Amino acid sequence: MPAETQRDRLDVVLVSPRNPLNIGTVARAMANFGFSRLAVVAAYAPHWREARSAVGAPELLAAARETETLTDAVKGCTLVVGTGTLTYRKPEQIVVQLPDLAPLLRGEIARGGRVALVFGPEKHGLSREDLSWCHLLVEIPTDSRQPSMNLGQAVAVCLYELASRAFVSDEIPEIADPGKEARREPMAESGRLDLLAGVVEEAMIAAEYSPLPMREANRHDLRLMLRRLGPSERDTRRILGVFRRILWRLKR
């Protein structure tokens, strides 16, 4: 088996793509820039089948993962990056311009992390709910008169940027002097944050902190906050331990 490369540490995730031609051009752009890990969330089955069986479809389409939810698609990733046009809404996360994204991803991968780049459906992009699984948002600097990009072109532009500036060498970089790096560990995987959020919510409910009408909003805010904090796996385990203990006490 060939050694894992930087590019194997990046997943492209499509949420509910509709147009089979777009799925095909996404796969083509991935092959063009040497990426192979594709996941598709809540695909519309007939179009997904059509895209997969298209003549000349890259191999990576056949190997793509399918999941029902975004939380499943990104659960093994430590840095989840949402894409989209932010002209019409006020984002709840940090926004990074695409030309500035490369060093962030390279850093997370150097620390041993795994990155997901998430693209929304053609018509409306990622929902506020989808975005709450993202640690940060990346914005492609488009013209304000025509900001919204075609899906296949948006993927091509992002992967070009990363291939030419973050993943120039295939090797996974070593951190030159770990003592000098402010943060040495990757962030916890997205699935671990979901687990933690579940326990915290249970504790909040048990402590009667979260009345029923506020529960959805609190869950959303908690998900965002955990991504903002970006705890390592070790810290996530610690916090989990604390909350499990609290929960046990509350339920006694």
Added chain:
Amino acid sequence: MPAETQRDRLDVVLVSPRNPLNIGTVARAMANFGFSRLAVVAAYAPHWREARSAVGAPELLAAARETETLTDAVKGCTLVVGTGTLTYRKPEQIVVQLPDLAPLLRGEIARGGRVALVFGPEKHGLSREDLSWCHLLVEIPTDSRQPSMNLGQAVAVCLYELASRAFVSDEIPEIADPGKEARREPMAESGRLDLLAGVVEEAMIAAEYSPLPMREANRHDLRLMLRRLGPSERDTRRILGVFRRILWRLKR
């Protein structure tokens, strides 16, 4: 009338595009990144009509120029840049990687020049003949196992690169200290080089330098050489004068 911006000094030129969907995505990428000058060479009429009349087609498609030949499409440009995959052929021009293109274009525009970015047909890309009108070739750094990009995606990637690194400000930059610039004038327009090439060829024939079986090859080489030399308009006029004089003598 609004002042001319850097982006108005760049023409996107499509040579014989076939797929109307591709023409549409090219126009969309241009609108996304704020470019508006499109020229289409030897378009297949039914597909071109279909693309133009598509619902939601950007305005710039209606305003696109149509020409029969590439020489006509680029005749007003002083720097013509060909695009494509160079894996299967040995180029006759300088090849620049896309991430290194921005300063070259910015420089030519600062000197008062006009730039064309030329894309070939979907199946085979630009021909050797097409490329002979290009001063240089730009290569998108793709994976050697799948080097060939979809047309709309290739245009999107090139315009993203230029919009985020060459045309960041809309103003046409002033050369800070012209005395220090090695070259202060733009290169001659492509149409002027074609005119010069015609006169030189006539002189070569009159001098019996160019036997009939060699004529095509000599014309091709001459076209390339003039782009390599990159004379300014002033020098082009001088050389034209010399050859017109020679021709007049030879024909006496």
